[in-house]
Amino acid sequence: xxxxxxxxxxxxxxxxxxxxxxxxxxxxxxxxxxxxxxxxxxxxxxxxxxxxxxxxxxxxxxxxxxxxxxxxxxxxxxxxxxxxxxxxxxxxxxxxxxxxxxxxxxxxxxxxxxxxxxxxxxxxxxxxxxxxxxxxxxxxxxxxxxxxxxxxxxxxxxxxxxxxxxxxxxxxxxxxxxxxxxxxxxxxxxxxxxxxxxxxxxxxxxxxxxxxxxxxxxxxxxxxxxxxxxxxxxxxxxxxxxxxxxxxxxxxxxxxxxxxxxxxxxxxxxxxxxxxxxxxxxxxxxxxxxxxxxxxxxxxxxxxxxxxxxxxxxxxxxxxxxxxxxxxxxxx
Numbered sequence: 659x660x661x662x663x664x665x666x667x668x669x670x671x672x673x674x675x676x677x678x679x680x681x682x683x684x685x686x687x688x689x690x691x692x693x694x695x696x697x698x699x700x701x702x703x704x705x706x707x708x709x710x711x712x713x714x715x716x717x718x719x720x721x722x723x724x725x726x727x728x729x730x731x732x733x734x735x736x737x738x739x740x741x742x743x744x745x746x747x748x749x750x751x752x753x754x755x756x757x758x759x760x761x762x763x764x765x766x767x768x769x770x771x772x773x774x775x776x777x778x779x780x781x782x783x784x785x786x787x788x789x790x791x792x793x794x795x796x797x798x799x800x801x802x803x804x805x806x807x808x809x810x811x812x813x814x815x816x817x818x819x820x821x822x823x824x825x826x827x828x829x830x831x832x833x834x835x836x837x838x839x840x841x842x843x844x845x846x847x848x849x850x851x852x853x854x855x856x857x858x859x860x861x862x863x864x865x866x867x868x869x870x871x872x873x874x875x876x877x878x879x880x881x882x883x884x885x886x887x888x889x890x891x892x893x894x895x896x897x898x899x900x901x902x903x904x905x906x907x908x909x910x911x912x913x914x915x916x917x918x919x920x921x922x923x924x925x926x927x928x929x930x931x932x933x934x935x936x937x938x939x940x941x942x943x944x945x946x947x948x949x950x951x952x953x954x955x956x957x958x959x960x961x962x963x964x965x966x967x968x969x970x971x972x973x974x975x976x977x978x979x980x981x982x983x984x985x986x987x988x989x990x
Contacts, residue, residue, distance in 0.1 A: 723850020
């Protein structure tokens with residue numbers, strides 16, 4: 659095997675999903691089996707959110723990572739399901755904290771079943787994930803996943819502290835992203851290398867890939883919150899603003915718009931709500947905040963691709979490049 663230095667761009671996300679179709683079907687089957695509980699409400703709510711049209715990027719990443727290194731056992735299926743359960747638990751809790759009504763174009767679980775059920779089923783998914791990871795019987799795997807879960811929780815609390823705080827800096831915001839979103843991407847990418855018993859420098863490369871990929875992914879989410887239509891992204895435009903969340907487009911606009919426009923944005927972050935959403939969206943676009951955030955995402959994706967240069971060439975490595983490319987090209 660030779661190291662790959664050119665960036666293959668021929669693969670699309672469809673190609674990647676095609677390549678991984680059988681693996682992902684196996685993961686989905688396992689998810690359905692392990693979601694089962696004798697408590698009916700857990701089944702209803704759990705299946706609702708698991709089947710509500712997510713892209714399954716994190717489990718896909720873990721499976722690709724394992725294949726790059728020719729891993730030939732079955733623990734990657736279990737861990738891919740674990741990663742999806744952890745992610746889903748965070749979504750359930752997130753939607754309660756944010757009082758969100760739409761996710762992926764459908765009503766959120768909390769708007770259908772209430773906050774109490776959403777929080778408790780989120781707890782069930784977390785604990786089920788831990789039951790499953792124990793079954794793999796690998797101390798390093800448990801360490802990576804338990805650390806990741808803890809860091810994600812810290813990220814959620816950091817985000818809460820920044821909420822309604824117009825003086826949040828870009829550095830503070832990027833720290834929230836690294837904790838809250840990038841950490842699970844990082845763990846998923848790293849776990850494939852760990853399962854396949856790769857040397858530390860390869861493991862490190864996968865950590866960097868996952869971290870930069872996850873950061874790019876979230877930054878594009880922030881762009882889409884102000885530039886896509888709600889049909890495409892499956893949630894209401896300006897949701898972040900309505901919740902008083904200062905994301906990168908807002909943080910940039912606060913530095914590069916007129917004093918009057920800044921006052922409107924500051925008020926919106928402090929008070930929350932969608933009262934001036936159209937005016938703020940116009941400001942964000944005109945002052946270059948969308949372009950700036952998209953460029954920041956592109957820089958992260960580029961760093962993710964550079965981390966892959968140490969890997970052996972294969973279809974699966976190409977797929978990891980394609981995933982980084984998709985992250986910044988997507989419109990939902």
